[in-house]
Amino acid sequence: MSRDRHAHGATPPTPSDRLLAWLEPADVLLVEGNSNISTAIKYLTQSTWSHAALYVGQHGSGLFADSTHCFVEADLLKGVRSVGIQAFSGMPTRICRPVGLNEEERRAVTGFAIARLGHRYDLRNVVDLARYLLPTPPVPIQLRRRMIAFGSGDPTRAICSTLIAQAFQSVNYPVLPTVEYRAAATKECPGCTSEIMHIRHHSLFVPRDFDVSPYFRIIKPTIEGNFDFRTLRWERATALLAPDDRTSEDQR
Template sequence: MRYLEPADVLLVEGNSQIATAIKYLTQSTWSHAALFVGTHGNGRLHDPTHCFIEADLLQGIRSVGIEAFAGRPTRICRAVGLSEEERQAVIGFAIDRLGHRYDLKNVIDLARYLLPTPPVPTRFRRRMIAFGSGDPTRAICSTLIAQAFQSVHYPVLPCIEYRAAATGECPDCIDEIMHIRHHSLFVPRDFDVSPYFRVVKPTIESGFDFRALKWAEAANDVGASQRGGNSRVGFA
């Protein structure tokens, strides 16, 4: 946990039925996302040992400790370029929504969007359905975090429109106009593939040195192979 910073997004690979469904729908390893708010949560969390905000299917938006993700594959994604004030604003947005409910309808609508059954062109599919319950006190894990970053106008995966440059001095120039993607359309993998979030690898952050690794001797590998065992590289 020492490599986490406030406003980091922790992606988690779950193994529940709904987690398996989310991974299938999104074609991704990650089924859940939580926001790291720091070891003290700005003093606004009921339990001082809690340091994450997440949206749980049964308990809604809640705070949890690092032990909630023990033993699960995880990935740390960090928004690049945020100021300390902006980080605190992202955290504050999530903390203010503690106690809100989980939006199960959003999950159902996402399934309909990601695996549409009617033969309708992609550009019309969004108009066919209303995403989520429409209740501002409901959210799923990825939509909550997306809203928190959008509150400081930080992009996750914005929709980009290309237009001819407004100035007449450069007729071949193109402007990129960013549009905020609706928060209900975000899934956990979006933070992983976003060009604006950096993947933090604790092994590298701790000063990885491949020269310090201890490899099995080649002779031992050959001997194991001759004895009918599997030849594997091991770490001491």
């Protein structure tokens, strides 16, 4: 089920060196995987993104002293582990950045994930995903997230998005909470309402939640620098035409 399969990504991969240049500790890296499990996750979540990893950066000595161990992820076969940027080479990715965290809070988020290195992957989630993969059934949208949440409940087990969601919840940072609006009318503001946030259980989070969350900024390394479209080199325009159009163009 974890076997890679050929797939065309919706977006081109970002070079590894460019990704590293713009990543900051506590950034979430979303990945468009190409395994059978990735296909199941993308189907159930109706999203491009099938995996998430937390960037913890390079600091101190030991395991996280260089770029070969700068992410924490939950892997199907090896459990919660540290990996380098090379693990995502050639894959479409997206950087999601939490806004407003101070240095201490960033360390708390990354420290939460690092402390769980060695925990096991929740294989019960994989069994449930596999059950619905072949053949792929017409599953109502409201039930798909629940399918991924059929975990064992063992605190020493995790899946990628669960681990990261718990890390942010440890500092009360919102990912995609359930919002309740309550009437809070006063004489000064008769139509006022108050916004009450309810924490979503961590087992219900999926990679796409970091993409659609209003509390994470999308960082695009290609345009974060001194991007100038005028410097791009283009192939001749006819190469982009459909075959029939190219024939017509050549006959003119």
